[in-house]
Amino acid sequence: MSIKQYQNLNLDQVCEESYLKNKQAHNVLNHCVTLVDVKQQLKEAKAGKLYKIPYALKDNISTKGILTTACSNILDNYVAPYDATVYQKLKEAGAILVAKTSMDELAMGGSNKTANIGPCLNPYDLNCISGGSSGGSAVSVAANLVPFALGTDTGDSIRKPASFCGIVGVKPSYGRISRYGVIPYASSLDHVGYFCQNVYDASVLLEVLAGRDDKDLTSNTKPVLEYSKLLESDIKDKKILVFKNVLDALDPSSSAYQAFYQIVNQLKEKGATIKEVSFDQDLMRALFPTYYIIANCEATANHANLDGLRFGHQVSGSDIFEIIKNTRSQGFGTFVKKRFLVGSYGLYQENQEAVLRKAQKVRRKIVEAVLAELKDYDCLIAPASAKGALGLNEVCDDTLSDQYLIVENHMVIGNFAGLPSMTIPMGYDSHMPLGINITCNAFDEVGMFQIAQIIEDITGLKDLKKEVVHGL
Amino acid sequence: MKEINYKELANNLMFEISDDEISEVQTEFEVLFKQIELLNKIDTQNTLEMVYPFEFETSYLRSDDHIRTMDLADVLSNAPKTKQGHFVVPKVVK
Numbered sequence: 296m297s298i299k300q301y302q303n304l305n306l307d308q309v310c311e312e313s314y315l316k317n318k319q320a321h322n323v324l325n326h327c328v329t330l331v332d333v334k335q336q337l338k339e340a341k342a343g344k345l346y347k348i349p350y351a352l353k354d355n356i357s358t359k360g361i362l363t364t365a366c367s368n369i370l371d372n373y374v375a376p377y378d379a380t381v382y383q384k385l386k387e388a389g390a391i392l393v394a395k396t397s398m399d400e401l402a403m404g405g406s407n408k409t410a411n412i413g414p415c416l417n418p419y420d421l422n423c424i425s426g427g428s429s430g431g432s433a434v435s436v437a438a439n440l441v442p443f444a445l446g447t448d449t450g451d452s453i454r455k456p457a458s459f460c461g462i463v464g465v466k467p468s469y470g471r472i473s474r475y476g477v478i479p480y481a482s483s484l485d486h487v488g489y490f491c492q493n494v495y496d497a498s499v500l501l502e503v504l505a506g507r508d509d510k511d512l513t514s515n516t517k518p519v520l521e522y523s524k525l526l527e528s529d530i531k532d533k534k535i536l537v538f539k540n541v542l543d544a545l546d547p548s549s550s551a552y553q554a555f556y557q558i559v560n561q562l563k564e565k566g567a568t569i570k571e572v573s574f575d576q577d578l579m580r581a582l583f584p585t586y587y588i589i590a591n592c593e594a595t596a597n598h599a600n601l602d603g604l605r606f607g608h609q610v611s612g613s614d615i616f617e618i619i620k621n622t623r624s625q626g627f628g629t630f631v632k633k634r635f636l637v638g639s640y641g642l643y644q645e646n647q648e649a650v651l652r653k654a655q656k657v658r659r660k661i662v663e664a665v666l667a668e669l670k671d672y673d674c675l676i677a678p679a680s681a682k683g684a685l686g687l688n689e690v691c692d693d694t695l696s697d698q699y700l701i702v703e704n705h706m707v708i709g710n711f712a713g714l715p716s717m718t719i720p721m722g723y724d725s726h727m728p729l730g731i732n733i734t735c736n737a738f739d740e741v742g743m744f745q746i747a748q749i750i751e752d753i754t755g756l757k758d759l760k761k762e763v764v765h766g767l
Numbered sequence: 768m769k770e771i772n773y774k775e776l777a778n779n780l781m782f783e784i785s786d787d788e789i790s791e792v793q794t795e796f797e798v799l800f801k802q803i804e805l806l807n808k809i810d811t812q813n814t815l816e817m818v819y820p821f822e823f824e825t826s827y828l829r830s831d832d833h834i835r836t837m838d839l840a841d842v843l844s845n846a847p848k849t850k851q852g853h854f855v856v857p858k859v860v861k
Binding site for chain 1: 771773776777778779780781782783784788791792795796798799801802803805806807808809811814815816817818819820821825826827829837841842844845846847854856857859
């Protein structure tokens with residue numbers, strides 16, 4: 296259901312029902328860390344664009360007085376002492392927080408299996424992953440428990456679960472939405488974004504969330520536009536790049552390939568200019584290693600403060616060093632420990648030139664190559680993934696294949712270059728949703744929403760849901 | 768490939784890894800080194816590092832005015848142990 300449709304209902308009842316549905320659905324999906332009582336919020340709700348609309352927040356977004364754990368044992372008792380800017384903005388808009396949602400531990404993952412509360416499940420198939428790291432937020436929207444939810448995206452952590460869960464996932468330009476109060480992963484790649492059920496809602500949500508925040512000095516001063524009033528456009532004016540490296544790594548008989556080209560053919564028929572672009576293949580195969588090294592080096596530095604001394608779950612020891620070591624040994628899961636070790640290795644002085652600085656230089660090469668093509672076009676489009684969500688026990692067996700390196704990781708370009716990028720539904724792989732990713736030039740959110748609206752009109756795929764709790 | 772002492776690497780990060788975890792870490796690094804080879808195929812001579820998505824300025828030096836503070840009670844609210852407005856930790860200098 297869209298936000299507009301919610302506004303015609305008894306909103307107090309809607310919010311109370313959303314709370315109960317989330318509580319029940321959690322027994323099936325394991326998507327919540329904390330349920331938040333709505334009664335007091337409803338009494339205090341301000342008259343704004345999202346008046347009494349229920350929503351969920353990924354659990355790395357600080358909410359004063361409410362647990363904010365990032366799904367890590369080291370923060371399992373951490374109650375945020377202040378509000379993130381985005382939470383404050385949503386309060387000002389009148390929205391009602393119903394749940395803090397599950398995520399990969401410290402946002403470091405792409406499956407949501409590494410949450411300290413256990414894996415989050417896909418409502419389309421409970422034997423499949425939701426995707427991550429913003430999996431809990433994704434499923435809360437996909438299962439129609441809330442019309443929108445916030446997440447964060449460092450290397451596709453909104454856009455990939457959006458694809459796996461059949462919903463809209465938006466990562467705007469870097470600095471478009473304030474990161475103040477958001478537990479960091481990799482500061483030069485982190486973006487705050489959100490999930491919803493259609494492109495119109497996506498445009499409204501950006502109006503509420505975007506804007507300069509002096510508490511986040513990387514946030515941008517560009518004016519926030521009325522995106523919802525700028526959705527209409529003429530498809531004949533649109534110039535679209537098709538990301539050929541991604542398509543070349545797909546099986547042409549696959550659902551993703553077929554669904555994608557059905558859309559491309561319709562865009563062509565309706566008069567859009569389409570050009571297939573192939574970037575240097577070695578450069579594209581370097582996308583994932585570039586991301587992995589930069590992200591883990593930055594994360595290792597960012598999380599050096601998690602020591603249990605001033606906050607977090609402290610484990611006892613005979614001296615300060617033992618306290619820190621015991622706290623961190625027991626507080627971090629194996630998956631993030633591995634990532635920190637990679638990060639630390641890259642940060643060692645003797646390795647920096649060959650590892651971190653090399654990755655940072657390749658980042659620049661990638662961004663330059665993409666921007667050189669994108670500057671004359673409106674967007675770059677590609678399937679968000681090769682197929683639907685993996686099974687819970689399924690692993691990628693070849694992490695050096697083009698399918699893994701390029702198809703499953705191309706969306707990091709949006710993080711490297713800070714470009715606005717969103718995923719919307721494009722079809723199905725058997726019963727599992729598939730998404731199409733649209734990436735535009737920096738701060739062209741208007742153009743991004745326009746292209747997304749055109750594609751949504753072509754496919755007719757909007758307001759999709761897969762409920763696991765029926766009636767109350 | 769230089770031999771890596773994973774336990775020492777972890778120790779320097781102030782956590783321990785178990786013997787079970789070491790084999791997972793070893794596999795992680797084997798993949799990492801193969802992926803570094805992919806980076807080395809890219810010519811980056813005369814290329815500067817890119818450390819942020821945009822290279823225009825968004826930060827500024829503000830005047831030294833009192834803008835906002837946090838209540839001490841909030842600051843200390845998550846501390847395992849406090850005393851007279853301070854975080855308490857075991858004595859470091861013995």
